[in-house]
Amino acid sequence: MSMHLEVENLYLYYKTLKGIVKAVDGVSFQLKRGEAMALIGESGCGKSSLSRAILRLLPRNTYKYEGVIKLDGENVMEYSDEKFRRDIRWVKISYVPQAAMNALNPVIKVGDQIAEPLIIHTNTSKEEALEKAAKMLDIVNIPADFINRYPFELSGGMRQRVAIAMALVTDPELVIMDEPTSALDVLTQANIMNEMKDIRKKMNLTLIYITHDISVSSELADKVAVMYAGEIVEFSDAESFFKEPSHPYSKLLLYSVPTLRVDREPIYIKGQPPSLIDPPTGCRFKDRCPYRFEKCEEKPPTVSTNGGFAKCWLLEKR
Amino acid sequence: MSGERLLEVTGLKMYHVIRKGLFGGKFYIKAVDNVDLTLDRGEALAIIGESGSGKTTLGKTILRLYEPLDGKIIFDGRDVTHIRRGELKKYRRETGFVQQDPYGALPPFMSIRQILEEPLKIHKIGTKEERLEKVYKALEEVRLTPVEDFINKYPHMLSGGQQQRVVIARSIITDPKLVIADEPVSMLDASVRVEILRLMESIQKKYKLGIIYISHDLSTTKYFSSRINIMYAGKLVEGGPTREVIYNPIHPYTRYLINALPDPDANNRFVKRDVPPGEPPSLINPPTGCRFYPRCPLFIKGLCDVKEPGYTYVNENHWVKCWYYEENR
């Protein structure tokens, strides 16, 4: 089966008063059609920037934006902004932004909001779009009569579902979700995750979802990408990752999660993540890494592992 | 649980009043409705609930940031339910508050030193030198060392974890006996959460501090509290030693809550979680009887929806308020 999404050496730098922020610094990964990837990492590691880079939603202070993004083998980086907007964004790749539930327009009815991307990005009539919107409401488990309500009449979980419906209404192939459940309660989160498990199968979606919560990431992920200081330090399939991650950072990250069902004293990672303006040379994690040795001063190699790849000198030694 | 009683809350009620329109009537949000709880000196208690369950209001009412409508708060043998002015100020000195959003909890225009000196100045504690000494000690306590690197910084120059340490330092600088921590780590990165909680734990043990953790996250509190109370729609529904409640939950709501929480596991994606239907009720007009009955699969008609369940003891320390358990034990 050929790859659905291939990202190769993707860069996204911003220019700020303090310097160049290397938010996405040479990121590569591949996903098959229908696979779900969890993108995990601490805040400020560049996860959201990576999603913006894939969607080409660039801020005005973008300094460097290059690399290869292939959709079904076609390099969409070569598309003009106009073509990208017309053929890709929200048509093939759609997006559930962070805190989307609070970003709904308070004076537009739920149904109209869901129909909106369809009307803007495809040549669909308003009636057809509303019909589709009603179908989407059903898919995300919102009662049909909510189509004529306003966002403030909905609970947080419902609004988040509306945001998801907006992303799915154009029948995209790839959906990027930024912290889709982080502001929600445990039960609501579990509910939406249940629904996402159905939806991704039903629509054969390729999914990238960004989260800082590793427990939640295991709810959907076939693949896990761990991002640290602008780089993906480990990319692995879920089985290998949750059993035993390869990269020291992934290990510490996983063991910092308090577990409910088994007793395992959670640990923590000392120190702060580095600045993206002036990241350390060599391995960017070396200052916080308990296994640091001489070689870490050099840029670590990408080593293939059981589940995928990781960037660490320890693995090469083995 | 043996030990010296620090806090005893009985029948506590706190309703928020909202007015609708100019001539519209008053509505009450019954955020805390008939809550009993106790806390011993040096003990860490967790209150777990979803957003809107009234857990934050409960914390703030105990801190007397709200005036209770009914009930009693006995702190260190004194009734503090309706104290005012001088007495209230004294109570404020004996309590500390750690909020959810560390950046928001620190005045952005004050340096760390000014921030930590504020409670001391307000309570006229010590001379200028003594106050500075206390600030140093507090910063060392929360491991913001070397102190010189932090004392003159402003909140925005610190990371979220460091900011929360400052908040903790401020909450303990007047040597309180009780600290209420409202979601102290939920806004922080997973990697620093444990670090902050460990820090609070060590301070709590060192100074025999009573801590109430208010949280939505069962899995973190599991490691940092000895007892746990589950709150749903303004009421406590189950309480007991932490591990006992987590490994042997009785109340259907508690069971759902535990069930909904994933642990990192690759198999999660193949299973669906058992989640109750519906959403938590409105606190303006909550269900009669047990507030969970509209979502409860074990609902006994004519009982759960009529009469409020009382305490049923699973064992000496573990209690639950559930008619189904009471009837079927």
Place this chain on the structure above:
Amino acid sequence: MPIKNRIKNALKTIFFYKSALAGIILLLLIIGFALYTVYSYPYEKAVADWRAGEKTWLDNPRYALPEWITLFTGGNPPKTIILSTTMESRNVKKIVVPVSGNMSYIRIDMRFDYNYDDYPSEINIFFNSTFEELNPKIEVEWIKPDGENITLKSIVLNKEDSYYISVDLDTKDLLGQIVKEKLGLNESPYILPERYLFSPLSEDILDPQKVVVLNGEYTLRITGYLYEKNSDIDVKLVVYGKVYGWAGTDNLRRPISIAIMWGTPIALSFGVTAAVTIGLIQMIIAAISAWFGGRVDDLIQRITEVNLILPFFPILLMISTFYKFSIWVLLLVVIALSMFGAGVKSYRALFLQLKEFPYVEAALSYGASNMRIVFRYLIPKILPLIIPGMVLSVADFVFLEAALAVLGLGDPDAPTWGKVINDALRDGALFKGYYYWVLEPASLLVLTAISFALIGFTLEKIFNPRLREM
């Protein structure tokens, strides 16, 4: 954000925004000018000079343009020439020769070079004679560079006497007569005395388009007799120019520079004091209103609403019409009327949001008193947000003061920009074409407003990240 960093960032940003840099440079220039005025020209003296009346400024031309006008118009307009027997000059010669008894013959020659390309605006001669009973009698002669010699008038002098050549009817008739005879005309034409006296006598003198100014050395000769022993005559000749100083003069021959100079510190201090005081008072009222809520809030909000319904400017006009007060009392009145202004409403909205901030709640939890929360926790956070508005409103108050003065309702004593415009309007300056008189104070008003506006808008960008362009 801490103050030190704020300032550092603010400076950085200001240099980033070129408009703010322009505003700051402009404002610094204006402030420099104001400081120079305050130190070099005491206020009491300025007021005294401004209110001194026409007599004091008799040596100044009326309606003179500023000297730098030639930069734009070119040419060489005349400056004022003053010659007096009381001053030492080789151009002034006074001879007194005893004739018989107590009688003496007096001759005064006043010579001056006239090298301008326009006529003087006026020519006046002032006499100051000493005698007991018998008035001296003199004749005034005018000798042009080309040698033409005209006897203008004979005068029996009073102790203080003057001869306003430009407006003297006898002189006008005389000059008309001369022209009629010399050019063989049928009737005597009307010739402006200055034109006759400063041009060669030819056909051209009748045609204002063709006539030219005769450059060279002119002499005013006064001959006559003194009839008493101790009698004497002092003469002062003033040939008024058409330009004066760097600001010109008004209808009362006053140098406009007095009001232009003192108008600057007055406008700045009035505007800044009003803006800052009103901003701060409104903020404190708003903070108290928002924090205490309940009845305090109700009361403050109702007062504000009533105050907002009352029309500010008409009331101010009414008060200033009934009571003529000094500019500083006016300032107090403006502050009193604006205390409960619209700012109270908008700042209150900010404070209501801030009131819910966790750090305010935290302050309550560690026992901070209400006043401490208002002044230590609420106000410092809002202050930076209202500074841009304060800076912008400086211009409003500068204009307000000027507007009152223009309507003649300002401080009657203070020499201000508005006062200059008021004088100009009353004299019909624009109608008569004296644009400089209005443009000078008006452009300073506009420049001041622009400088504060440029700075204010940038500050808004700095303090309000939503407007930031990065």
